[in-house]
Amino acid sequence: MSRTPPPSAVPVIRLLVVDDEVLIRSGLTLILGSADDIEVVATCEGAQATAAVQEHRPDVVLLDIRMPDIDGLTVLRRIRALPDPPHVAMLTTFDTDEYLAEALALGAGGFLLKDTEPPVLIRSVRALATGTGCMSPSVMKRLGGRPPGAAARSAAQAVACLSGRERQALGYLAQGLSNGEIGARMCFSVATTKDAVSAVLAKLGVSNRVQAAVLAERAGLLADLGEKKAW
Template sequence: MTRVLIADDEVLVRTGLRMILGTQPGIEVVAEAADGEEALRLTARHDPDVVLMDIHMPRLDGVAATERILAARPDRRVVMLTTFDLDEYVYRSLRAGACGFLLKTTPPKELAGALHAAVGGDTLLSPEITRRLIDHYTSLAPPVSAPGLTDLTARETEVLRLLARGLSNREISGELHLGEATVKTHINRIFAKLGVRDRVQAVVLAYEVGVVFPRRAARDW
């Protein structure tokens, strides 16, 4: 059973999400929070498997709440809810360690599947969200350096580029004509060498260090 805490300042959104998730097998909504402060308290009290966190909330926004939750428990899974208004909060969420994003219009079955996947350790980065986010934000700052980047093999760098394009393990497997188990091994080695914990951080870092570039730069697509 996947235990979920919903944090959103809109009562109708919380009620709707609870009703939707209540019809999905293997999902239990253990608490609802109306702001980031309440999300912190209820997360500590109920110990959910995953927190479904709205970005914009009063008192303490979802990004700040995510930063505090993950500072206390880095292995906690936090999925951000968004209407996809691109601003600095979305990028901060990635940097804070959120394991992905879900649109508030996500169909019920996909929503439940995404939460199960998050608890299983997967990162929720669709190609659309990956590309739009990275295109917008990484163009605002020059590339930075990263320890471990030079330790990547040519194949690992190739896999990292495909990760940054939002491809799944299966899609990378097809693109490079490798088995999915081999792709997963490459990805785990990339994470270890770059000192990142998941796909989100790997993708952000790939753009920050200049391994790949936003589409409008047209250097790597």
């Protein structure tokens, strides 16, 4: 497999893969290790995940949401409780997994199907390492698809508290754009963009960008923007 060059000169991303299937761990290691800026520092089953994080200090963890030895949500909860935890994306075989919403609430920074195309998988790990987050489009629809009733109204009310520019920033964020890309589109400096995104997250009462994106989807903001998502 040819090496996939990084988009620019960036530090190497340290990655931990947690899955109960050896074949999946080997395949992800092969795919992600083909990128010059990604190093798979370890792979393990769920029961060893917390110790592996403490030993290898990865920047990003890809974590199977369903494992026979231990629940992926339990592993996520333990990792998030560590000092300076890594960014975690949940791996799932199906986009109908009932655990997805709970993983989002626990602070998962991304959701990826195991059949994600290799180039998209590599881009997703890079996005995770910057805190941008990542999500397979079909998973995004399941998590955020406009539900009837109270959930949609609550999301709409939360988004309504934002200023026009903040709604614009949220729209770009929900499309999966990085701070640099958002700043370029809004003619903001890097520092101003970072402050604007932080203000949006605080006003919405969410802890990460994926939660904000789901809220935007539920409020219908992405539909209003033509659903030009880049997740």
